[in-house]
Amino acid sequence: MxxxxxxxxxxxxxxxPESHHSAGHKRFRKPLPGKDKWQPTALKRKLQWxxxxxxxKQKHKLSVSPIKKCTKEANICVKGNLSSKSPLKKHxxxxxxxxxxxxxxxxxxxxxxxxxxxxxxHRGGVKQVQERVFTSDSFSQLDLHPxxxxxxxxxxxxxxxxxxxxQTIPVLLKGKDALVRSxxxxxxTLAYGIxxxxxxxxxxxxxxxxxxxxxxxxxxxxxxxxxxxxxxxxLLKPFTWIVPGVLMGGEKRKSEKARTLDMGFEKDVTVILxxxxxxxxxxxxxxxxxxxxxxxxxxxxxSLHDPVSIAIVDETWDRTTPEQEAMCSPxxxxxxxxxxxxxxxxxxxxxxxxxxxxTLAAFILGKCKFEKxxxxxxxxxxxxxxxxxxxxxxxxxxxxxxxxxxxxxxxPCSHLKFLRLHGNMEQEERTAVFQEFLQCxxxxxxxxxxxxxxxxxxxxxxxxxYNAPASPAEYVHxxxxxxxxxxxxxxxxxxxPSEAEYVNSLASHKINVSEMKMEDILSSLMKxxxxxxxQWGNKKSHGMNPQEVRERATVLQTEFENYVHSxxxxxxxxxxxxxxxxxxxxxxxxxxxxxxxxxxxHLGHVAKSFGLRDAPQNxxxxxxxxxxxxxxxxxKRPDLRRKTQGKRRLAEILRSEYSSGMDSGVSKVKRKKxxxxxxxxxxxx
Numbered sequence: 301m302x303x304x305x306x307x308x309x310x311x312x313x314x315x316x317p318e319s320h321h322s323a324g325h326k327r328f329r330k331p332l333p334g335k336d337k338w339q340p341t342a343l344k345r346k347l348q349w350x351x352x353x354x355x356x357k358q359k360h361k362l363s364v365s366p367i368k369k370c371t372k373e374a375n376i377c378v379k380g381n382l383s384s385k386s387p388l389k390k391h392x393x394x395x396x397x398x399x400x401x402x403x404x405x406x407x408x409x410x411x412x413x414x415x416x417x418x419x420x421x422h423r424g425g426v427k428q429v430q431e432r433v434f435t436s437d438s439f440s441q442l443d444l445h446p447x448x449x450x451x452x453x454x455x456x457x458x459x460x461x462x463x464x465x466x467q468t469i470p471v472l473l474k475g476k477d478a479l480v481r482s483x484x485x486x487x488x489t490l491a492y493g494i495x496x497x498x499x500x501x502x503x504x505x506x507x508x509x510x511x512x513x514x515x516x517x518x519x520x521x522x523x524x525x526x527x528x529x530x531x532x533x534x535l536l537k538p539f540t541w542i543v544p545g546v547l548m549g550g551e552k553r554k555s556e557k558a559r560t561l562d563m564g565f566e567k568d569v570t571v572i573l574x575x576x577x578x579x580x581x582x583x584x585x586x587x588x589x590x591x592x593x594x595x596x597x598x599x600x601x602x603s604l605h606d607p608v609s610i611a612i613v614d615e616t617w618d619r620t621t622p623e624q625e626a627m628c629s630p631x632x633x634x635x636x637x638x639x640x641x642x643x644x645x646x647x648x649x650x651x652x653x654x655x656x657x658x659t660l661a662a663f664i665l666g667k668c669k670f671e672k673x674x675x676x677x678x679x680x681x682x683x684x685x686x687x688x689x690x691x692x693x694x695x696x697x698x699x700x701x702x703x704x705x706x707x708x709x710x711x712p713c714s715h716l717k718f719l720r721l722h723g724n725m726e727q728e729e730r731t732a733v734f735q736e737f738l739q740c741x742x743x744x745x746x747x748x749x750x751x752x753x754x755x756x757x758x759x760x761x762x763x764x765x766y767n768a769p770a771s772p773a774e775y776v777h778x779x780x781x782x783x784x785x786x787x788x789x790x791x792x793x794x795x796x797p798s799e800a801e802y803v804n805s806l807a808s809h810k811i812n813v814s815e816m817k818m819e820d821i822l823s824s825l826m827k828x829x830x831x832x833x834x835q836w837g838n839k840k841s842h843g844m845n846p847q848e849v850r851e852r853a854t855v856l857q858t859e860f861e862n863y864v865h866s867x868x869x870x871x872x873x874x875x876x877x878x879x880x881x882x883x884x885x886x887x888x889x890x891x892x893x894x895x896x897x898x899x900x901x902h903l904g905h906v907a908k909s910f911g912l913r914d915a916p917q918n919x920x921x922x923x924x925x926x927x928x929x930x931x932x933x934x935x936k937r938p939d940l941r942r943k944t945q946g947k948r949r950l951a952e953i954l955r956s957e958y959s960s961g962m963d964s965g966v967s968k969v970k971r972k973k974x975x976x977x978x979x980x981x982x983x984x985x
Contacts, residue, residue, distance in 0.1 A: 415652035426812040447538035462487040477607040483639035484780020591773035637810030644783035653905035666824030681767035681884035683722040688877035690720040717743040763791040825852040864911030
């Protein structure tokens with residue numbers, strides 16, 4: 301399938317439609333029955349001859365008058381000299397042909413033609429679930445060790461408790477199991493970390509290294525493991541005899557395979573809990589999340605014994621003690637809505653597929669270069685897409701030495717600093733990137749969902765979801781990287797016209813987004829004269845001329861395409877990213893298939909968003925499968941069939957650090973409830 305694009309070419313020897321009927325010239329093709337018009341297929345064939353000269357059967361060169369022809373099928377724009385007049389003098393014709401042949405062939409995208417109509421986004425009145433983040437209660441009011449209180453106030457710089465901490469800490473200090481749901485960025489790590497340290501330091505028999513582990517904290521990603529370890533380490537500063545440690549998986553994962561076949565974090569937790577059940581007679585369990593999905597509920601059934609449910613809701617409830625407050629606020633189901641930080645402004649923009657890449661680039665330039673300094677996270681659905689966009693944006697938006705040597709930091713004056721993070725990177729590099737983005741004041745982090753859960757990244761002002769998440773819960777976790785602990789933040793969800801219905805899906809979960817117009821985002825290109833079109837020359841730009849904005853967007857898209865097509869290697873690299881996008885598009889759950897379906901994609905238009913001028917014709921087997929062409933493998937020997945089934949079973953138990961973690965299904969595991977001596981406290985995060 302060819303992309304829906306325009307070609308601006310210099311055509312020196314194309315006959316006019318009338319020349320088909322001229323006695324002195326042979327036809328290029330035989331007209332169809334009942335039609336004498338010049339057919340678009342003939343035009344395509346002639347375009348292929350444009351740089352090779354006239355076919356051998358054509359005896360005469362034609363001088364033709366200017367005309368612009370756009371075919372409906374491929375939107376191919378041809379600029380040249382077409383006429384049915386007789387040839388001019390030989391000298392004049394040769395000079396004209398020589399001038400035309402000396403001009404370079406320019407291929408550019410008709411970005412603003414033949415796009416689907418952008419639908420109106422109608423949103424009903426959505427009242428979002430709100431939580432009161434802060435309270436006036438201090439940690440000194442709790443029955444905590446004085447040194448622990450001092451560490452909280454001096455090292456962690458916290459003087460008063462958040463709502464989730466106020467409700468959770470007293471319950472856990474009494475040794476009860478708890479199921480805690482509170483919005484992202486509300487302080488859940490300290491809500492379990494503080495009672496954990498208080499319990500361990502207060503044990504009558506002083507802890508020794510030879511005792512082994514007393515507490516276990518499970519988190520879904522390596523980055524969150526490092527962050528949680530750092531917080532616990534700070535809490536333990538006064539209690540030097542208690543030594544924390546961190547353990548992370550080191551094997552490589554193919555994120556797309558894992559997302560398609562993954563059984564998720566829930567599977568791993570089940571195995572670990574069953575092992576703990578066999579070893580310990582009693583433990584205290586805590587399960588905390590910003591969302592309570594069905595997967596989390598199953599996990600609670602597996603891990604918790606008679607738990608107290610703590611769900612932070614609006615402050616209008618009449619509560620007395622923290623325990624009663626927690627008991628009277630049962631865990632809500634996903635249908636009742638998710639709590640969103642009050643100071644988080646959520647936006648959505650509907651963009652045709654062909655314009656997605658230039659819109660993303662324009663948004664990054666507008667926010668991180670021409671406005672005040674911003675810190676931005678952009679979420680993609682696969683590792684290959686992160687790598688592709690990282691290198692492409694680095695090359696085109698920064699250019700020069702910084703793009704040729706990505707390891708080098710960009711110049712301070714550029715205000716653009718690109719970083720990337722995904723599950724296929726080596727752990728050492730992932731840790732370095734995480735720490736660098738953690739400490740920097742500005743920058744753009746391109747990542748997969750490895751950065752979606754639990755991470756506390758200071759000063760993040762914008763979350764961009766370039767690929768829509770697979771569930772509203774995943775949406776909440778992504779946007780939760782900003783507007784943390786009462787700070788202001790913004791988010792932008794990028795959808796295509798066929799995906800606009802996703803806004804209503806969010807609204808059904810009490811998530812309210814406001815629309816941002818694509819034209820407003822593209823207008824930021826007016827501030828960068830690198831993308832000024834030739835027709836504007838040295839003219840000064842006046843206001844936001846829509847035509848000039850489109851011209852600049854086309855220039856930027858052309859730069860993307862020229863770089864992608866600069867070598868066979870970059871073309872393969874773009875096709876690989878396109879493949880991974882198509883594979884990830886097939887993994888949306890059945891409940892969203894009416895919005896995200898592979899058949900709704902125009903491959904030519906999608907290819908444009910990866911800098912490709914045409915949709916690849918030689919799709920691999922995996923891409924063909926993504927398009928719904930199911931190919932069944934039929935092993936000739938029974939042992940091959942058993943080997944294939946074994947691989948599938950192995951793939952099912954692989955945990956992906958790309959997965960959202962707790963939304964995949966698994967059968968409930970019945971746990972034998974054992975009671976015995978207290979002491980061993982296990983915390984599940």
